[in-house]
Amino acid sequence: MAQHDGVTPTAFPWAGLRRARVAVALWLWGQHDCLVLWLPVLLAGGIALYFALPWEPGMTWALAAGTVVVACLAARLVWPAVLPVRVGCGVLGACAAGCLLAWTQAHRQPPFPDLPRRAVHLSGHVVGVERQVGHDGALAWRLLLADVRFLDGINTGMPPLRRRLLVRLRPDDPARPMAGEDISVSALLVPPAFPALPGGYDAQRRAWFDGIAGYGRALGPSASLHEVGPGSLESAVARLRQDMERRIRAALPDTRGAIAATVLVGADGAIDPPVRAAFADAGLAHLLAVAGLHLAIVMGLVMGAVRAGLALSERAALFWPCREIAAACALLAGGAYVIVTGGHLPALRSLFMAGLAVMALLAGRRAMSMRALALAVTCLLCLDPENVAELSLQMSAAAVMALIAGFDFLRPRLSAWRYEVALWRRAAARIAHPFMASVLAGGACIPVGMAHFGTVQPWFVMANLLAVPLMSVWIMPWGLAACALMPVGLEKLALVPMGWGIGLVAWLARMVAGLPMARVGVPAMGNGALALFFAGLCWLCLGRGRARLAGIVPVLLAVMSPLVVSPPVLVIAPDGRMAGVVMEHKLLIGPGAHPDPFILREWQRVTGLPAALLPVDGAVGGLSCHGGTCRIHDPAGDIVLLSSGAVRPASVCAGGRLLVELAAQRPCPGMALIGRFDLWHEGAYAVYQRGGDNLVIRSDRQVRGARPWVMRPGGAGMPDLPMARAE
Structure with a gap:
């Protein structure tokens, strides 16, 4: 065999592999100080993998995941310098830990109870009170009840529910419930809803991890069983929030009062739907959700005020660590603000990061960094893994990550311009900060909004450039002043000018929402x-x-x-009362002229199409309807939709390959059938057309599988049997 300089030809491939391995190793060692930032990403990946499974892992799988975590930690300690072991064990161990965290959280929740299917008289302990605007525009109280007991018939003597109920009182109910008291009311209860279509929003999973048993609508006035007692800390905070909201709305009784109560005490249920829609279309919905922006403003104002106050003392200014004291006071104020506003997830994430920033400030380290974000997200995932699938954590993490990385890249350039001789460059450097903050945070949140809402707001940068500074320098400072004046009853002096600023922001939201293409509907990302x-x-x-x-x-x-990705050709609601046909770039809904708003909104989110009604007698594109029968014409075989329970003509079965019958269960020979029993047992259906003539039929139960939070057919839960009587 010929040789060249002592190297055989077969040695070249091995030499290439060695060079590639060395190059990869060098690149990984160059990334070694940022590999730890991937810990929350891998944890989230493991949690998402658990929720994506179509079956529920058992105890054996949980023990295997725990074994993998322990083995990876042990290998990492034994061979810390071996690169494949270090990276491989980190990836595998973090993903397994995420799966184990999610499995543990899911299996420590109490089961869904079997709620009565009729009106029931119940009593419970009020732990939360919120005013809400109904579909008819009427304001009503919504109560969060714990230790609920049913007082009728066979339900008498049952132990209290281990889960909580959300009950909406009647708008004309004269009662003014307070957190901490016990009430009784007659209500009609419903379990958490099934998804509106396979793969859609899962309200049952959200209720499972929130500890909610179901929802109720009061049929009569409520009655208080006894006066408010000391109660728990949760009840005390709820009473404080309720009292602050009452005083805010007394000073600002209109929409401005609802928005002020939202940003000061987290009471966002009373904002009118048109106002909320205008803020969403303008890209200003984040102003109505207590999150990092509001917490940063509160802490910044408190820190500035405390530091300015300490500077008035010569001794404090010369000998005290004024900056550190001000930062600690700001953190305490931020914690109080998060507690009063309800402890929502974005605010908790921001509070975690703020606490790390204060600790870094006390230690002389960099206050805002990607490591602080990674640590905060890791803590939140460990405390509540289910939030990895929720909008709040996804938007919060995406926005903050984009802001930190973006300003790390832009800081040298912006800092250089700030000290330029040319006036226009100095001005541009100052304007660039809020502009780039809006672009980075808003741009990172656009795909998340596409996935959860199916919309894009192109004018969000312009709206935020005007609204965010107004929120920072006018609305929130007056709001904090109002909170400080509440103990002496002078809060109106600050709430009135705060309302002026809120009115200006609301006008800006309406103006931007009225611009062309302010809200562009797109199919939701999967x-x-x-x-x-x-x-x-x-x-x-x-x-x-x-x-x-x-x-x-x-x-x-x-x-x-x-x-x-092609939208479904046909979608069917889980209760069989609605069906939707995608035809001619529209979502045709029927039967009836009054579709369920929740199901319709979910279908529009997924398809990104405007809605219209199915024709009673007529044709739209390849769809024709007559006498309660609609046919989606296809050369390979029609899809037949029957919405009427009348006598079915024999022509219905001719030339069809799929029959959807909403009123009965009458099959056609040789045709696939989706009937009432199928909808009751399998939930919502979606029919897709793949590869020309192939139909793919998916059901909700097929997509979600048998998981702890997936309720049995009909929404049945675990029976709550009466307690045995003592002999």
Whole structure:
């Protein structure tokens, strides 16, 4: 065999592999200080993997996951310098830990109870009170009840529910319930709703992890069983929030009062739906949700005020650590603000990061960093893994990650311009900060909004450039002043000017929402596309060097994915009362002229199409309807939709390949059938057309599988049997 300088030809492939391995090892060692930032990403990946399973892992799987975690930790300690062991064990161990965290949280929840299917008289302990605007525009109280007992018939003597109930009182109910008291009311209860279509929003999973048993609507006035007692800390905070909301709305009785109560005490249920829709269309919905922006304003104002006050004392200014004292006071004020506003997830994440920033300030380290965000998200995932699928954590993490990474890249350029001789560059450097903050945070949240709402707001940058500074320098300072004046009863002096600013922001939201294409409907991104987006965003923000730019590719693929995914041809509600047909770029809904608003909104979110009614007698594109029968014409066989229980003509079965009968269960020979029993047993259905003539039929139970939070057919839960009587 010929040789060249003592090297055989077969040695070249091995040499290439060695060089590639060395190159990868060098690149990984160059990334070693940012590898820890991937811990929350991998934890979230393991949690998402658990929720994506179509079956429920048993105890054996949980023990296996725990064994993998322990083995990875042991290997990491034994071989800390071996790169494949270090990276492989980190990835595998973090994903297994995420699966184990989610499994543990899911299995420590109490089961759903079997709620009565009729009107029932109940009593419970009020732990939360909120005013809400109904579909008819009427204001009513919504109560969160714990230790609920049923007082009728066979339900008498049952132990109290281990889960809580949300009960909405009648708008004309004269009672003014307070947190901490016990009430009784006659109500009609319903379990958490099934998804409106396979793969849609899962209200049962959310209720499972929130400890909610179901929802109720009062049929008569409520009655207080006894006066408010000392109660728990939760009840005391709820009473404080309720009293503050009452005083705010007494000073500002209109929409301005509802928005003021939202940003000061987290009472967002009383905002009118048109106002909330205008804020959403203008890209200002984050102003109505207590999150990092509000907490940063509160802490910044308190820190500035405390530091200015300490500077008035010569001794404090010279000998005391004024900055550290002011930061600690700001953190305490921020914690109080988060508690009073209800402890929502974005505010908790921001409070975690604020606490880390204060600790870094006391230690002389950098206050705001990607490590602080990683630690905060890791803590939140460990405390409540289910939130990885919720909008609040996804938007909060995406926005903050984009802000930190973006300003790390732009800071040298903006700092250089700030000290330029040219006036226009100094002005541009100051204007660039809020502009880039809106672009970075809003741009990172656009794909998340596409996945959860199916909309895009193109004018969000312009609206935020005007509204956020107004919120920072006028609305929130007056709001804090109003809170400080409440003990002496002078809060109106501050609430009135606060209302002026809120009115201006509301006018801005209406103006921007009225612009052309202010709200663009798009098909919602699927869960796989959303995971791809976050993988690309994390690679782009957490990596180093030019290789991080490769994260742009998955981000673009995820954003463009709705354009290449075909919507379902036919969707059927889980209760069989509604069906939707996608035809001629419209979502045709029927039967009847009054569709369920919740189901319709979910269908529009997924399809991104405007809604219209199914024709009673007529044709739209390839759809024709007559006498309660609609046919979706197809050369391979029609899809027949029957919405009437009348006598079925024999022509219905001719030329069809799928029969959907909403009123009965009468099959046609040789045709696939979706009937009432199928909907009761399997939940919602969606029919897709794949590969030309192939029909793919998916049901809700097929997609979700047998999981702890998936209720039995009909919404049945665990029976709550009466207690045995003592002999």
